[in-house]
Amino acid sequence: DARVTQTPRDKVTEMGQEVTMRCQPILGHNTVFWYRQTMMQGLELLAYFRNRAPLDDSGMPKDRFSAEMPDATLATLKIQPSEPRDSAVYFCASGLGTGEGTGELFFGEGSRLTVL
Amino acid sequence: AQSVTQLGSHVSVSEGALVLLRCNYSSSVPPYLFWYVQYPNQGLQLLLKYTSAATLVKGINGFEAEFKKSETSFHLTKPSAHMSDAAEYFCAVSRSGYSTLTFGKGTMLLVSP
Numbered sequence: 001d002a003r004v005t006q007t008p009r010d011k012v013t014e015m016g017q018e019v020t021m022r023c024q025p026i027l028g029h030n031t032v033f034w035y036r037q038t039m040m041q042g043l044e045l046l047a048y049f050r051n052r053a054p055l056d057d058s059g060m061p062k063d064r065f066s067a068e069m070p071d072a073t074l075a076t077l078k079i080q081p082s083e084p085r086d087s088a089v090y091f092c093a094s095g096l097g098t099g100e101g102t103g104e105l106f107f108g109e110g111s112r113l114t115v116l
Numbered sequence: 117a118q119s120v121t122q123l124g125s126h127v128s129v130s131e132g133a134l135v136l137l138r139c140n141y142s143s144s145v146p147p148y149l150f151w152y153v154q155y156p157n158q159g160l161q162l163l164l165k166y167t168s169a170a171t172l173v174k175g176i177n178g179f180e181a182e183f184k185k186s187e188t189s190f191h192l193t194k195p196s197a198h199m200s201d202a203a204e205y206f207c208a209v210s211r212s213g214y215s216t217l218t219f220g221k222g223t224m225l226l227v228s229p
Binding site: 004031042043048091093103104105106107108109110 | 148150152158159160161162165167206210211216217219221222
């Protein structure tokens with residue numbers, strides 16, 4: 001059963017600490033997205049990749065956030081240093097961005113981050 | 117540019133009543149349209165999708181949606197609500213075939229006994 005896998009599921013950390021979230025997209029998918037969900041802002045797109053290349057990270061605070069895809073099976077989202085306002089659920093999603101697929105995204109279960 | 121507007125951040129229905137969640141879209145090209153559902157503490161799951169075939173699309177759990185180009189709408193309906201339908205529902209639009217979805221702000225469906 002193909003699915004997107006995210007780790008950790010829950011993370012509690014203190015302000016100023018580095019946080020790294022990881023995502024394993026579905027095998028064969030060439031687009032990977034990072035979303036952040038909060039009560040106030042809803043679902044926000046942070047960054048996305050196609051064929052491991054970053055296409056858009058305009059939704060991400062550049063000074064503290066970074067997103068990478070070291071290889072096709074791993075995407076990472078790093079926050080350094082973390083702040084209480086970063087507390088949210090972070091979702092990774094993958095899909096086929098070839099123009100021939102149906103365009104749907106498959107979501108992981110999310111990483112809940114709490115920064116104290 | 118593409119966008120979706122979901123009318124109503126919260127919708128309350130009684131168990132057994134009709135569910136209607138509204139979504140209007142804006143797209144400069146033929147859109148692909150989606151409804152996703154999110155249960156508490158879970159990721160988003162695809163409920164149904166419109167990909168330029170039949171305008172009436174049936175999804176999981178008895179939900180369906182109708183694409184109306186003249187009204188730029190893609191409303192989600194279910195004839196009879198069940199307690200287990202209580203969740204947040206997101207409408208999304210993409211350029212045909214590409215996975216760059218633009219999501220609406222979501223509608224929380226509350227179902228009372």
